[in-house]
Amino acid sequence: DMKVTQMPRYLIKRMGENVLLECGQDMSHETMYWYRQDPGLGLQLIYISYDVDSNSEGDIPKGYRVSRKKREHFSLILDSAKTNQTSVYFCASSEGQGSYEQYFGPGTRLTVL
Amino acid sequence: QQQVRQSPQSLTVWEGETAILNCSYEDSTFNYFPWYQQFPGEGPALLISIRSVSDKKEDGRFTIFFNKREKKLSLHITDSQPGDSATYFCAASYSNYQLIWGSGTKLIIKP
Numbered sequence: 001d002m003k004v005t006q007m008p009r010y011l012i013k014r015m016g017e018n019v020l021l022e023c024g025q026d027m028s029h030e031t032m033y034w035y036r037q038d039p040g041l042g043l044q045l046i047y048i049s050y051d052v053d054s055n056s057e058g059d060i061p062k063g064y065r066v067s068r069k070k071r072e073h074f075s076l077i078l079d080s081a082k083t084n085q086t087s088v089y090f091c092a093s094s095e096g097q098g099s100y101e102q103y104f105g106p107g108t109r110l111t112v113l
Numbered sequence: 114q115q116q117v118r119q120s121p122q123s124l125t126v127w128e129g130e131t132a133i134l135n136c137s138y139e140d141s142t143f144n145y146f147p148w149y150q151q152f153p154g155e156g157p158a159l160l161i162s163i164r165s166v167s168d169k170k171e172d173g174r175f176t177i178f179f180n181k182r183e184k185k186l187s188l189h190i191t192d193s194q195p196g197d198s199a200t201y202f203c204a205a206s207y208s209n210y211q212l213i214w215g216s217g218t219k220l221i222i223k224p
Binding site for chain 2: 004040041042043044045048058090092096097098099101102103104105106107
């Protein structure tokens with residue numbers, strides 16, 4: 001069963017608090033991604049992970065960091081969250097980059113007050 | 114710099130009509146073009162894709178038309194159904210490069 005899970009689905013935090021978003025996949029995919037989605041902007045890549053402890057910045061990494069200690073698990077951390085980080089965050093996984101299909105999780109809606 | 118552009122931002126068509134969603138790109142090295150479909154409250158899911166060696170790809174009611182010379186492609190949805198109402202993303206890539214995403218077209222099918 002090919003599945004990407006995200007926890008939590010909804011989260012409300014105050015400005016300055018730390019945020020941890022978690023993602024899991026059961027397909028043994030090497031590559032995992034974190035995106036944020038804002039109205040009218042489509043999907044913006046935050047970080048990409050090629051495997052355990054092999055992570056690269058995407059297009060908008062500022063204010064975020066990631067951790068991947070197991071192939072099936074990829075975390076997004078916001079240290080001292082800001083109100084402009086209010087967004088919907090999606091995790092995805094794929095066998096590789098380029099023409100490999102990306103499988104997305106259901107998203108986490110984060111509100112920073 | 115937006116390398117993949119989609120138009121229109123939103124589109125409303127009547128049930129049974131053909132919806133046409135447009136996409137253009139700038140980098141001529143792109144050779145893989147997937148379209149993803151996203152329903153409200155869900156993540157995107159791959160709908161159909163095409164490689165630059167082809168000029169057309171069909172899957173049921175969904176067809177991609179690709180014009181390499183003009184660096185344009187379009188997604189045609191024939192006999193549109195209310196269940197097709199969703200946001201559609203065009204993306205592009207080459208080799209092992211990351212996918213570059215368009216900003217999406219929100220499609221509404223009126224019954």
